[in-house]
Amino acid sequence: MPLHQSDSIILKTYPLGEADRIVAFFSRDHGKLRGVANGARKMTNRFGASLEPMAHSRIQFFEKENRDLVRIQSADLLDSPMKLFQDYDRAVCAGRLIELVDRFLPEHEPQDAVFRLVRVTARALEQGCPIEFAACYFEVSMLRLAGVFPDLFVCSACAKRLEAGDERFLAPGLQAVLCSGCDHRNATGILGEVVELVWWILKNPLDGDGGGVDRAVRNLHELNEYWIRHYSER
Numbered sequence: 001m002p003l004h005q006s007d008s009i010i011l012k013t014y015p016l017g018e019a020d021r022i023v024a025f026f027s028r029d030h031g032k033l034r035g036v037a038n039g040a041r042k043m044t045n046r047f048g049a050s051l052e053p054m055a056h057s058r059i060q061f062f063e064k065e066n067r068d069l070v071r072i073q074s075a076d077l078l079d080s081p082m083k084l085f086q087d088y089d090r091a092v093c094a095g096r097l098i099e100l101v102d103r104f105l106p107e108h109e110p111q112d113a114v115f116r117l118v119r120v121t122a123r124a125l126e127q128g129c130p131i132e133f134a135a136c137y138f139e140v141s142m143l144r145l146a147g148v149f150p151d152l153f154v155c156s157a158c159a160k161r162l163e164a165g166d167e168r169f170l171a172p173g174l175q176a177v178l179c180s181g182c183d184h185r186n187a188t189g190i191l192g193e194v195v196e197l198v199w200w201i202l203k204n205p206l207d208g209d210g211g212g213v214d215r216a217v218r219n220l221h222e223l224n225e226y227w228i229r230h231y232s233e234r
């Protein structure tokens with residue numbers, strides 16, 4: 001039974017019996033895992049706040065052959081999510097982050113880019129980044145890393161490269177774009193400011209508010225919701 005250690009983000013926990021907890025966590029080196037933390041439900045336990053959802057903790061665990069669940073030996077809190085959870089709206093946003101990571105990540109697959117994205121988004125939220133913008137930034141990046149975000153900068157019919165300012169349309173099904181020169185009779189228009197917002201998100205780290213116009217952020221968030229649903233249904 002080899003002992004592993006990895007920086008991790010806690011996703012969810014469930015009670016197990018009287019005293020134990022099952023913990024779903026996203027480890028930097030081993031990807032998403034689930035493990036049993038013995039005694040974690042007792043009033044005084046050795047895990048403290050290190051297994052709270054969204055906590056950044058260094059987890060030591062044993063992996064057993066042919067078992068789905070690892071055994072969590074110890075957990076040291078590196079960064080507490082407490083500040084995030086002091087504000088209702090930020091807490092809801094953090095909860096959604098966890099939900100998406102849990103939904104999009106396969107188990108046992110390290111995804112360093114996603115790990116960094118979660119950490120950066122949590123920090124931005126703590127530092128007062130506008131919530132809707134942070135959520136939008138996270139969704140676009142997560143969908144893109146999962147290979148679900150459509151390429152808005154190449155026409156899917158004629159392969160022409162599109163600049164941020166060019167007119168384009170979302171093809172039926174909203175999975176690809178069409179340029180104004182191709183047949184777009186059944187396609188849907190997409191706001192220029194939404195394309196510019198996506199362009200900004202793809203090119204810049206998450207700080208400030210990206211100059212995101214409210215309307216563009218709202219509109220892009222609705223599109224993200226559509227792609228997230230579509231992904232879950234396939």
Ligand SMILES: [Zn+2]
Pocket residue numbers: 155156157158159160178179180181182
């Ligand atoms: Zn075209």
